[in-house]
Amino acid sequence: MGSFSTTSGVASADSVTSGLSLSARMMHPLVQVKNLRKEYTTGRGKLVLFEGLSFDVAQGDLLAIVGQSGAGKSTLLHILGALDTASEGEVYCASIPLNNLSTKQAATFRNREIGYVWQFHYLLPEFTALENVAMPLLARGGSKATAVKSAQEWLEEVELGDRASHRAGELSGGEQQRVSLARALVTQPKLLLADEPTGDLDGGTANLVFSLLERLHQGHHLTSIVVTHNMALARRCSRVLRLEKGEMEELNPHDI
DSSP states (O other), X not given: OOOOOSSTTHHHHHHHHTTOOHHHHTTSEEEEEEEEEEEEEETTEEEEEEXXXXXXXXXXXXXXXXXXXXXXXXXXXXXXXXXXXXXXXEEEETTEEGGGOOHHHHHHHHHHHEEEEOSSOOOOTTSBXXXXXXXXXXXXXXXXXXXXXXXXXXXXXXXXGGGTTOBGGGXXXXXXXXXXXXXXXXXXXXXXXXXXTTTTSOHHHHHHHHHHHHHHHHHTTOEEEEEOSOHHHHTTSSEEEEEETTEEEEEOGGGO
């Protein structure tokens, strides 16, 4: 099985596409999905969650995926992030074919190319906010000093620099999710995947967290895919895809 590079060509690709229009950037998609199918074997036979899904995600997109519970949105996100594999079809991220990655390569890919934010923050309760944010860098084998410095900078980015020494239980729900966002971005990933990132928050806090996500997306030239049930938040994204009855449909954000 071939290896993949996570360092060569990234800067040049970003510099080429950063100033292009959406139609031009779609010629250089960060994510490509081709004829994707996902099925499960159950006691009653095969359950097809979705099939024939094909779409691209341009560099710089803030894409919302919407649809009813059980439609397969989270499963699709897991496949895009190399946490799960498709039954059929192809997925490419930054030209890397995810179907062909070994378990070890998939773990390396996730650590270097993907940032995740979940509905529940999954912070480790015995560690401080700073330590939680630094952990992905330490997992790479980087120096503690560098990891701590980067973690502190990202806590400042999410306006929690003064809460660095607090453990998860000492933070509000919104603060915990902001720490989770800092942890997702401390590795400077190519792609941010967020699965119902405001689902556990009240309306006002959800709006604040999503506004922060928008600011970081724009300020750091991210490509972001957000699964959400909140149509008001989906409306704020540059693109919206609806997954329903196993099929994908593109919607105009202003019409939902």
